[in-house]
Amino acid sequence: MNRTVITLVGKDHTGIIAAVCNYFAENDINILDISQTTVQEFINMMMIVDLSKYRKSFKELSEDLDKVGEKVGVSIKAQHEDIFDMMHRI
């Protein structure tokens, strides 16, 4: 299991999550958890995904997500889960 946290921030509209999920489906990335909050018209979404079957590098993932984000007008970031675990769990 190679757990990575995807965060998405931006102005909410239809099709945002679909665009991200499509990319994941095409690239063998399994979604383990999704949570989302919408404050006024802004969406904050977090996903935990498994990259163990993903064939490309982390750098490519990051660049691809930039492109997907650009298309739907939001910012999408990928980060290893460890940084959050280290900071918030003893």
Add this chain to the structure above:
Amino acid sequence: MLEINEVFETNAMIASENLDVRTITMGINLLDCIDSDLDKLCENIYNKITTRAKDLVRTGDEIGLEFGIPVINKRVSVTPIALIGAAACRTEDDFVRIAETLEKAACKIGVNFIGGYSALVQKGMSSADRLLINSIPKALKATDHICSSVSLGSTKTGIDMDAVRLMGTIVKKTAMETKDQDSLGCAKLVVFCNPTDDNPFMAGAFHGVTEGDAVINVGVSGPGVVKTAISKVKGENFEVLCETIKKTAFKVTRVGQLVAKEASKRLDVPFGIIDLSLAPTPAVGDSIAEIIQAMGMERVGAPGTTAALAILNDQVKKGGIMASSYVGGLSGAFIPVSEDSAMAEAAEMGALTLEKLEAMTCVCSVGLDMIAIPGDTPDTTISGIIADEMAIGMINQKTTAVRVIPVIGKKAGEHAEFGGLLGSAPIMPVNTFGCADFVDRGGRIPAPIHSFKN
């Protein structure tokens, strides 16, 4: 399972509060490079650094990308060059050749600094130490990426006043050599009392002789994160204030611990220590002075500042110690003037004086740092400033340092511009009463009574 608010809290720290890993510094032992032939020595040094640290920059960048946290600096520290060059160097220029070799190696591997053009003379100077010290002005002029440090005293040994006197002159000469750039050379030169062997921060990083072959030390940073956290507890009592700083320092240090372990694994170099120091940059919101001001000071330098800094330094340590098993280096709060825009602003308006900064160094992690002083300050006065700071370190059993920049051709009230992370600063007035008869006495100040613990 992670909560969404935790994830966004971390990312807000990175995106809007300037949380970053300030430096991954690889310490490299050069003792096995020693040769009595200078050409061979330089070749050995170049080969060892460029082999050992060849992947340092790339690895730092990869880790930064994968964890989503900027790793600002990738650096190398080496065994003090006065030891490495002792067998081969007969002249000052011989030592400058080693500096140029280090410069070449720094450019090859892409690090932004190599530290360790250093001499440890807390009890006395060998002829090689003296040659290296005398070569510093030329070496710092001839190179861009080399940092120099000289240890002048310790609680165990006392203070080598001959070296203190000499360094007053060397600081001035270095300023002269780089006078076209507002005496920038002095920004790469620091003197220490009780230096640490594993400090990852420049200009004072060197790889101590008791260290292993190579080691990864990491300096975290996060003044902006601490300031934001403190701003949220305005008006609350000291218990709440301390608790807030401690919790924040814990979170910041854990990130450093993660990055350090990862870098150590990927580079196959043992992990040494995390340095907890809060290191400011000239960017707005990345400032120690702003933390002090958020604690309730109208401006940094106002009465109460030393107490506030003492609280900050202590709580940062308490939070950080819990977050990492190996804490070392300087670990506290840095109070440079030019590198911290709110600090420079306070100096400019007269809220912060050199004397108040000296008092603050009694409770912070380092010392008089990045302070621009008038270019006509006499060598002996600079030696006096150094002696004061060394005495504070020696008596209080802590690391202290001096990195002052006599800006040649400029007077108190004018401005010095160093550029980039080094920032800019007003030139602060220095007490004009002399101390030449004191610093010219020569010899050593004996170790203090509390050093006799055997």
